[in-house]
Amino acid sequence: MDLHFTADEPTAEEQAAVDGVATLIRADGSKRTYLLPVLHAIQNRIGWISPGALNYASRVLAVPPAEAFGVADFYGLLSTRKQPPAVAHICDDIACKVKGADQLCAAMEKLHGPEGSSADGKATWYRSPCLGLCEYAPAVLVRTAGEKPNDQLLASPKAIDVETAMRGRQIPQPILSSSVPQKGQPGLKLLRRVGQVNPESLDDYRATGGFQALRRAIAMGPGEVIREVMASKLVGRGGAAFPAGQKWNAVRLTSLPRYLVCNADESEPGTTKDRVILEGDPYALVESMIIAGYATGCEQGYLYIRGEYPLSARRMEHAIRECRSRGFLGDNILGDGVRFDIEIRIGAGAYICGEETALLNSIEGNRGEPRNKPPFPTQVGLFGRPTVINNVETLINVPHIVLEGGEAFAAIGTAGSTGTKLFCLSGHVARPGVYEAPFGVTLRQLLDMAGGIAGSGKLQAVLIGGAAGAFVGPNDLDIPMTFEGTRAAGATLGSAVVMPFDDAVDLRGILLRIASFFRDESCGQCVPCRVGTVRQEEILHRLHCGKPLSSPGGEVVLLKEVGQAMRDASICGLGQTASSAIESALARFPVFGGKP
Amino acid sequence: MSTQNAPDLTTPVPRGPLPILPPPRPARTVEITIDGKVVAVPEGSTLLQAARSVGIDTPTLCFLENLTPVNVCRICVVEVVGSRTLVPACSRTVEPGMVVKTDSERVRLSRRLVLELLASSVDVSTAPQFQEYMRRYDAKPERFGTPAPPAPTGERDASHPGHHHAPEPSHAAAVAQSVKIDNDLYVRDYGKCILCYKCVEACGTDAQNTFAIAVAGRGFDARISTEYNVPLTDSACVYCGNCIGVCPTGALMFRSEYEMRQAGTWDESKQTKTDTICPYCGVGCTLTLQVQDEKIVKVTSPLDQQVTHGHLCIKGRFGWEWVNQK
Numbered sequence: 001m002d003l004h005f006t007a008d009e010p011t012a013e014e015q016a017a018v019d020g021v022a023t024l025i026r027a028d029g030s031k032r033t034y035l036l037p038v039l040h041a042i043q044n045r046i047g048w049i050s051p052g053a054l055n056y057a058s059r060v061l062a063v064p065p066a067e068a069f070g071v072a073d074f075y076g077l078l079s080t081r082k083q084p085p086a087v088a089h090i091c092d093d094i095a096c097k098v099k100g101a102d103q104l105c106a107a108m109e110k111l112h113g114p115e116g117s118s119a120d121g122k123a124t125w126y127r128s129p130c131l132g133l134c135e136y137a138p139a140v141l142v143r144t145a146g147e148k149p150n151d152q153l154l155a156s157p158k159a160i161d162v163e164t165a166m167r168g169r170q171i172p173q174p175i176l177s178s179s180v181p182q183k184g185q186p187g188l189k190l191l192r193r194v195g196q197v198n199p200e201s202l203d204d205y206r207a208t209g210g211f212q213a214l215r216r217a218i219a220m221g222p223g224e225v226i227r228e229v230m231a232s233k234l235v236g237r238g239g240a241a242f243p244a245g246q247k248w249n250a251v252r253l254t255s256l257p258r259y260l261v262c263n264a265d266e267s268e269p270g271t272t273k274d275r276v277i278l279e280g281d282p283y284a285l286v287e288s289m290i291i292a293g294y295a296t297g298c299e300q301g302y303l304y305i306r307g308e309y310p311l312s313a314r315r316m317e318h319a320i321r322e323c324r325s326r327g328f329l330g331d332n333i334l335g336d337g338v339r340f341d342i343e344i345r346i347g348a349g350a351y352i353c354g355e356e357t358a359l360l361n362s363i364e365g366n367r368g369e370p371r372n373k374p375p376f377p378t379q380v381g382l383f384g385r386p387t388v389i390n391n392v393e394t395l396i397n398v399p400h401i402v403l404e405g406g407e408a409f410a411a412i413g414t415a416g417s418t419g420t421k422l423f424c425l426s427g428h429v430a431r432p433g434v435y436e437a438p439f440g441v442t443l444r445q446l447l448d449m450a451g452g453i454a455g456s457g458k459l460q461a462v463l464i465g466g467a468a469g470a471f472v473g474p475n476d477l478d479i480p481m482t483f484e485g486t487r488a489a490g491a492t493l494g495s496a497v498v499m500p501f502d503d504a505v506d507l508r509g510i511l512l513r514i515a516s517f518f519r520d521e522s523c524g525q526c527v528p529c530r531v532g533t534v535r536q537e538e539i540l541h542r543l544h545c546g547k548p549l550s551s552p553g554g555e556v557v558l559l560k561e562v563g564q565a566m567r568d569a570s571i572c573g574l575g576q577t578a579s580s581a582i583e584s585a586l587a588r589f590p591v592f593g594g595k596p
Numbered sequence: 597m598s599t600q601n602a603p604d605l606t607t608p609v610p611r612g613p614l615p616i617l618p619p620p621r622p623a624r625t626v627e628i629t630i631d632g633k634v635v636a637v638p639e640g641s642t643l644l645q646a647a648r649s650v651g652i653d654t655p656t657l658c659f660l661e662n663l664t665p666v667n668v669c670r671i672c673v674v675e676v677v678g679s680r681t682l683v684p685a686c687s688r689t690v691e692p693g694m695v696v697k698t699d700s701e702r703v704r705l706s707r708r709l710v711l712e713l714l715a716s717s718v719d720v721s722t723a724p725q726f727q728e729y730m731r732r733y734d735a736k737p738e739r740f741g742t743p744a745p746p747a748p749t750g751e752r753d754a755s756h757p758g759h760h761h762a763p764e765p766s767h768a769a770a771v772a773q774s775v776k777i778d779n780d781l782y783v784r785d786y787g788k789c790i791l792c793y794k795c796v797e798a799c800g801t802d803a804q805n806t807f808a809i810a811v812a813g814r815g816f817d818a819r820i821s822t823e824y825n826v827p828l829t830d831s832a833c834v835y836c837g838n839c840i841g842v843c844p845t846g847a848l849m850f851r852s853e854y855e856m857r858q859a860g861t862w863d864e865s866k867q868t869k870t871d872t873i874c875p876y877c878g879v880g881c882t883l884t885l886q887v888q889d890e891k892i893v894k895v896t897s898p899l900d901q902q903v904t905h906g907h908l909c910i911k912g913r914f915g916w917e918w919v920n921q922k
Contacts (some may be wrong), residue, residue, distance in 0.1 A: 003832070004831070006831075051823070065823040066823045067810040068823070069810065070812045074757060076759075127759070374688075520757075521815065523818070526669070528713065530815060549740075565705060
């Protein structure tokens with residue numbers, strides 16, 4: 001390709017950052033798939049992506065600079081404008097908002113200066129969408145670029161702690177096991193190792209049953225594994241609830257090569273379940289991916305982890321390295337001639353990349369814009385090849401299915417929702433965290449497991465399924481937490497967020513934050529979502545400040561029409577669900593004065 | 597890549613009659629029902645083609661015959677019975693037995709909303725086709741409020757993905773901004789851009805393979821940009837003007853047209869269109885000369901022209917200034 005570049009040249013550091021990643025490029029594959037890793041390398045080294053650095057990256061990867069810029073400028077964690085090396089991302093999303101995020105931001109304004117400001121050019125702070133650290137609310141992620149890039153998670157810090165971390169001082173890190181209040185309890189399946197077994201030790205993993213399922217799977221053969229997964233009636237845990245066995249079976253007769261992609265871009269506000277697995281039981285995910293790859297005939301797997309999960313990324317990188325060196329990944333797994341390997345991709349701050357086709361575009365080095373379906377990824381997926389893409393939680397059920405058998409797995413839960421489920425409890429509960437329970441557990445039981453309603457102790461509403469989910473009220477606590485049960489109640493299980501709000505919370509503020517979230521996270525590709533999310537926020541804002549254009553009733557009609565157009569005509573699930581939580585709240589609660 | 601099936605060029609062609617190749621498989625026909633009419637179209641056709649084949653006029657904004665469908669504007673959505681959401685007619689291919697409604701209440705609402713959402717945020721004053729659609733679907737963009745005044749120069753190009761200012765109750769957010777004039781041949785008025793991606797496609801693999809522009813930013817702040825918003829003169833642009841040729845709203849415009857419009861002298865009723873062949877090289881591109889007051893004011897090429905498919909190069913598109921000199 002004959003590319004044209006501006007005169008900007010990279011510095012020695014920028015060049016070294018790009019070259020460090022460029023060594024990974026394989027002669028036989030796409031170079032462009034390394035665009036996001038290269039941009040990360042520059043961002044982590046320098047703190048922003050300068051024109052000279054972008055030119056150099058574009059030259060090395062043979063990507064037109066205008067396109068590389070379009071990719072860099074898409075992601076919230078990459079900066080195409082000069083910014084200080086240390087940036088604190090203060091989560092002010094719904095779970096953190098009810099735990100004092102706005103007060104923390106106000107304190108930061110006083111201590112440090114307004115959002116985005118930097119007196120000395122060394123550190124700044126921004127409000128952030130959900131960081132997936134809801135049990136530590138309000139949560140803060142401080143990223144510092146440099147020769148040794150550093151990141152720190154801060155659990156409900158004071159402004160001075162944030163400032164201290166921004167200045168490079170190490171702040172005590174939250175402990176993972178506090179994310180799993182059930183740890184050590186008998187009967188746990190998916191969470192049984194989390195907080196109990198050293199997540200860095202392959203030997204400990206093996207000593208606690210690790211890789212038994214893989215051996216069993218290889219003895220069964222690929223067809224038999226798929227049959228058991230189909231018999232288990234396992235459905236996707238990312239939110240769409242598509243039968244996993246059906247997806248696997250769909251690629252079985254397609255041409256080679258095929259790819260397996262694990263979606264660990266967990267970004268639905270309030271969702272933390274995949275992070276807990278990535279951090280607490282990384283080898284289980286590696287084993288699950290190998291089994292999935294083996295069953296579906298994929299020799300290359302990609303694991304896409306959201307950029308806000310640096311510890312998850314480190315744990316997974318370590319686990320993959322260990323497995324590779326011990327023969328659990330590579331050309332001859334367990335000496336059985338099975339070939340499979342995993343490459344990690346780190347997201348860069350874009351909720352939309354959790355949408356499967358946007359994620360594929362992101363891996364390929366394109367903007368994370370969803371593709372129109374059909375064709376589905378099982379037909380035309382990563383690099384145009386048949387692709388199986390599953391969520392982390394979906395995959396880690398597979399070893400259990402292989403060992404217990406599909407029918408035994410299907411006996412747990414309900415007829416329509418089999419197995420156990422990870423629920424993410426945050427907001428006004430006494431013990432927030434990730435809980436495992438068989439499908440069919442009621443909303444009330446989940447709230448009780450988490451110690452009941454905190455805050456004022458009086459429940460106002462529960463958000464189920466995250467920003468793309470729905471609100472239910474105190475009279476709905478007997479909803480069985482299954483796909484069919486939540487659907488029948490006019491809600492959705494989504495990513496199994498359960499976020500109660502006490503009666504002191506102003507729901508209008510929560511709805512405005514949700515509307516603001518979707519306006520920020522829309523990729524901008526299709527009109528209904530790109531402009532619809534803006535208009536939705538504007539209408540809510542006008543209602544909130546009592547300045548309706550026509551009348552409050554007229555604004556609600558407008559809101560519903562925008563909602564319907566987004567639901568009907570958007571390309572992907574983001575736009576299609578961007579109004580669902582807001583509309584559900586208006587239907588159930590007198591949020592803006594009028595009757596629901 | 598496997599070399600197993602590569603022809604062996606070293607063996608001489610055997611004497612005698614050449615082997616008979618199997619005839620190409622005839623394209624199968626697929627039958628679907630559109631608005632109650634049974635339509636038979638070749639396999640692989642889109643719903644848009646099927647609808648057009650029976651005279652159903654489906655509106656399009658981001659679709660153009662000479663570009664790959666990107667299905668982003670969503671104005672061509674139709675209802676397929678059994679589908680949870682509406683589907684874009686421009687890119688969804690026919691499947692046997694599909695039952696399609698192109699004018700249901702749901703379809704009309706989404707189309708009207710697409711028009712209202714765009715017209716409340718974008719200046720569509722130089723997009724006659726768009727205005728015709730607004731009349732057809734009774735679109736009332738003013739329902740969303742008065743569009744915001746133009747953003748200060750450079751503000752939209754400096755947006756921060758994932759962040760935005762709180763809405764102003766008095767205004768509907770809009771993309772209004774100052775016109776970018778950085779070269780002698782054409783202007784970019786992104787206050788008129790509906791982000792249909794056509795210019796990016798024409799600049800990229802669909803025509804020119806120059807890649808001077810791409811979509812940058814995210815969400816409502818997404819925009820067409822060179823790298824770091826550098827002027828076109830510093831970018832990879834080769835001034836073929838194919839982006840202008842595909843722009844549906846006049847956001848990209850010949851400088852001649854822009855200046856005449858500014859001066860109030862642009863008058864399409866006084867213009868004639870004459871087809872001729874470009875005199876510059878041997879390719880033989882058809883040029884359509886748009887002439888007003890005996891002066892060429894704009895040059896295009898027909899979309900269905902086999903040589904150009906509507907695309908030209910800098911010489912054909914802009915190299916006519918000398919004709920106007922007397």
